Each structure stands twice: as structure tokens, then as C-alpha cells.
Amino acid sequence: MEYTLEKYRRHGNTFATSVLGDDDIFTAETENIKTILAVKFKQFDLGETRRRTFHPLLGDGIFAADGPQWEHSRTLLRPSFTRTQIAATDLHERHIQRLISRIPRDGSTVDLQELFFNLFLFGESVESLRLGSSAGSSSFAHHFNVAQDEIAFSMVIAPFDQLIFRPRFRESVREARGYVGNFVKKAIEYRHSLDAEKHAGDTTDSQSRYVFLEELAKETDNPSDITDQILNILLAGRDTTASLLSMVFYNLARRPDIWDLLRSEVATLDGKCPSFEELKQLKYLSWVINESKFNPV
Structure with missing residues (x-):
């Protein structure tokens, strides 16, 4: 940099x-x-180098496509980013509480960034923040990170990356896409079961929560297409959000005066989960987040 x-x-x-x-x-x-x-x-457009180097992991997802493919991805993803879904803050509460439960109460040092990077789930949930979570979710995070590093390396040495045999990259792509593919398969099967229930006359709404992956399965039956989009959204949302949260707490740890002011504002919620409108009213919180964006920039 x-x-x-x-x-x-x-x-x-x-x-x-x-x-x-x-x-x-x-x-x-x-x-x-x-x-x-x-x-x-x-x-x-993205350029041939980016399309080629991104494709093994991200396929034809929205951040690795141009033209009609990009339009298709945008159409597929748009219904999942309505204001109603973004404003449903209660959907995140149990995951936030699980993250908080992983923070030591004795004042010992903790790597918050690692917890923030694990704060992303598929719906059924990879439960990556649960103590004793499956090796599968940990393996996915590892392979997803390795694949991203390999893509960055490809971009640097392009076009000579095509001349190098890279088994580590291939393995990480295969494992990451395979892991997501398992969740995609379950989401498609779940959608088909709902369709069968409706066809049989059962109109009960059996889905009480919003799940991004299951919403994508309503738009297409193509497992590869859904896998592409999921990995693209994870790439865009996971690292950026985790990095921002890390910078926020990095700053707060060094500015107890700002920490105290922020706590005072949040205390007005009386411990309850805030609504989307209430979050918008927390002006000082918004300022803290915006100022923290300047650190990595």
C-alpha cells in the first residue's frame, strides 16, 4: 500500500x-x-484478466461477469436486497449473541477479528461461532481464504499465471465450492418440498425466517448458478464488514472517551434489540463507524 x-x-x-x-x-x-x-x-468492463482469474472460484457471479451475465446476476440477487430484508435486524440477533458469548469475561486478550470473520452463515447455519463447531466450516473458511490469496497472486503475475501448475489453488476452489454446494442442494430440496406442500393444498407459511440462500433457490434451480452468487456475496460482504468492525473496536480500545459516549447512546435502547429505524437514530454510532472507515483507506 x-x-x-x-x-x-x-x-x-x-x-x-x-x-x-x-x-x-x-x-x-x-x-x-x-x-x-x-x-x-x-x-x-472487468477485463479478460479479472474474468479469467476470478472464474474458477466465483464462476459467473455478479463480481466476475459483464454484459448479459452481469444483468442475469443482478436480476437474480435484487429480490434478496429489498428494504424489508435489510431492515430485519432481529434476524441477526442470535448470531450477535453467539459472538458476544465467545468474548472472555476475565479481561484476557481476544482476537476479535477472527470472530468477526466467522460471523457469516448460510441459513441452516455453518454455526462457525459455536464452540466446538464442525471441522467443515473451519475448513471452508481456510480454503476460501487460500483461494482468494491465489486469485490475487494470479492478478499480479498475469498472464503468466496460466503457465503455472497450482494444485493448492485447485484444491481450495474445489473444497470451497463443494462446501457451499452442499447447502445449495439442501436449499433447492427445501424449496421443492414447499412447492409440493402448496400443490397438496397446505398453504401454511412454514418459513418463519428469511434465508438468503433459500430465496435464491426460489429464483433458479441451477445449483452452479446459486453457488456462484453465494460465493460472490460472501467475497463482497465478509471481508469488508469484518475489517470495518475490527477497525471500529481497534479505535474504541484506544479511545475510552469515545467508548463512553457510544455506550451512553446505546444505553437508550434499554438492552433490547434495535429496530432498523432505531439504528438510524443512533447518530454517534454512525459517526464512529464512518470515521473508522478512514483507517484502512
């Missing part, structure tokens, strides 16, 4: 480099980023 920052300091907010015939443009210019991601989004 320091190397890249030095490049920006020396050459400005936008510059080009060429290494072994590979031309790259770097930009930190706000207007350029806005143009690429919003104003003229359809005029840009």
Missing part, C-alpha cells in the same frame, strides 16, 4: 504503468471513479 501511495504522491491522482507489456491505469480521482462505477458504467 505504501508503494502505491508513493506512486500517487509522485505522479498525481491518475497515472499509467507498463510492466512486461501489460498496461495498467491507476486512478484515485473522484470523477473518474464516479464515471466508471455509475455515470458510464455500461461503457466499462
